[in-house]
Amino acid sequence: MRARLAQDHAPNVPPAPPGVVRLRGLAGLSEFVEQAAPELAGNAMLCAVNQAAYLLKRQLESQGRTFLESGGFTEKLYESRSRRKESDRSDKSDRSDRSDKPLCPKCGKHMVLRTARKGPKPGQAFWGCSGYPDCKGTLAVRPSEKSDKSDRSDGSDS
Ligand SMILES: [Zn+2]
Numbered sequence: 369m370r371a372r373l374a375q376d377h378a379p380n381v382p383p384a385p386p387g388v389v390r391l392r393g394l395a396g397l398s399e400f401v402e403q404a405a406p407e408l409a410g411n412a413m414l415c416a417v418n419q420a421a422y423l424l425k426r427q428l429e430s431q432g433r434t435f436l437e438s439g440g441f442t443e444k445l446y447e448s449r450s451r452r453k454e455s456d457r458s459d460k461s462d463r464s465d466r467s468d469k470p471l472c473p474k475c476g477k478h479m480v481l482r483t484a485r486k487g488p489k490p491g492q493a494f495w496g497c498s499g500y501p502d503c504k505g506t507l508a509v510r511p512s513e514k515s516d517k518s519d520r521s522d523g524s525d526s
Contacts, residue, residue: 394419472497474505481509 376394384390389403391412401409439447469478479495495507 470495470507472499472503472505473507475499475503477503479505479507 374395377396378391378393381390381392389400389408391397391400391404391408394416397412397416400412404412469480471477472479475497477497477499480498481493482496484490484492484494493509495509497503497505499505
């Protein structure tokens, strides 16, 4: 607002006769108030107060519109916090997917834990490709993952 008032000049005011002070826009207000007659100075200050109140009202209205359109501070805080929590959660689940599920030796997809229904070792757990039945890659379940004596299992349900 100060910047705006500094630019408030009335360029077409005719030159003042000697001994008379003229107000040349709000930029010269303080100078005018110091030199003019008390009634004129008071009048000029009232005009300036009106102008300031009008500009403040416009600013409040504009902030109100912005608030309705794009939300307030609290809303934005909550939104960015939720977004962060969401991305943390998906990061974590990605990582756990990667760490405790092996990748298929044939196609590279994640594998899922299955139980052999038939084949040489029915009832035994093994890793099967998540791309099954397109990919029939399997892996033995390591003893740490499931207690088991045999190192390699070709358990398969196909
Ligand atoms: Zn596969």
